[in-house]
Structure formats: C-alpha cells, structure tokens
Amino acid sequence: MALLPEQLEIASVLNYVPVTEEEGEEPADTSLCNKKIKLVDGWPHITFKGELYRVPTLEEVEEWVFDSVCFTPDEDEVEPDHPHSWLSILGLI
Numbered sequence: 001m002a003l004l005p006e007q008l009e010i011a012s013v014l015n016y017v018p019v020t021e022e023e024g025e026e027p028a029d030t031s032l033c034n035k036k037i038k039l040v041d042g043w044p045h046i047t048f049k050g051e052l053y054r055v056p057t058l059e060e061v062e063e064w065v066f067d068s069v070c071f072t073p074d075e076d077e078v079e080p081d082h083p084h085s086w087l088s089i090l091g092l093i
Contacts, residue, residue: 002059007066024059032091046089048073056086065092 003011003018011018027044030037035046037055044055053073064070069077070085080087087093 003062003066007063010066019058019062024057024062026058027055028058028061028086028090030055030090033089034091035089046073048084048089055090061086061090061092 008018030044030046033046033055035048037044037046038052039045040052040054045052046055047053051074064080064085064087068079070080070082070087072078072082072084073086073089076084078085081093082088085093
C-alpha cells in the first residue's frame with residue numbers, strides 16, 4: 001500500500017522521498033535492531049516472545065512512520081513508540 005495523499009503531503013513538507021515500488025518490497029534496515037537477526041530463505045527474521053517473525057518491508061515501515069499506529073511482530077496494534085512496536089524493535093524510534 002502506498003502512502004495516502006495526506007501522508008504524501010507530510011512527506012513533501014519534510015523533504016522525504018517515498019520508497020519506490022521496488023524498494024518497498026525489500027526488508028527494512030535491521031542495522032539498529034535491538035534483537036538478534038536470523039536469515040530464513042534470504043529474509044531477516046527476529047525472535048519475539050519465543051517465535052520467529054519476518055522483518056517487515058520498507059513499505060510497511062514507511063506506512064507506520066506516517067501513521068499513528070504500528071504493529072508488533074505478533075500483530076498487536078500499538079503506538080509507534082511502544083517498546084514492542086516494529087519501529088522500536090528496528091531502532092527507528
């Protein structure tokens with residue numbers, strides 16, 4: 001899902017260039033991740049609450065950055081700065 005028109009407007013004010021369709025399908029950057037990364041079939045995964053979860057795509061992360069909600073690896077809906085949100089886990093907040 002691409003950014004909504006309102007999100008695109010915010011992005012332009014911040015001089016942010018949205019990810020391209022190709023970039024959007026890549027895994028999110030895990031260089032600042034606070035969990036150990038494991039590659040499964042070439043895609044990064046983390047262990048969260050004893051389960052292995054696939055790291056989200058850049059497009060998913062982009063949506064959460066411009067939204068008021070984010071998801072945890074086990075799909076709970078939380079605020080972006082919640083300690084279990086993907087944005088927190090990936091070290092983006």
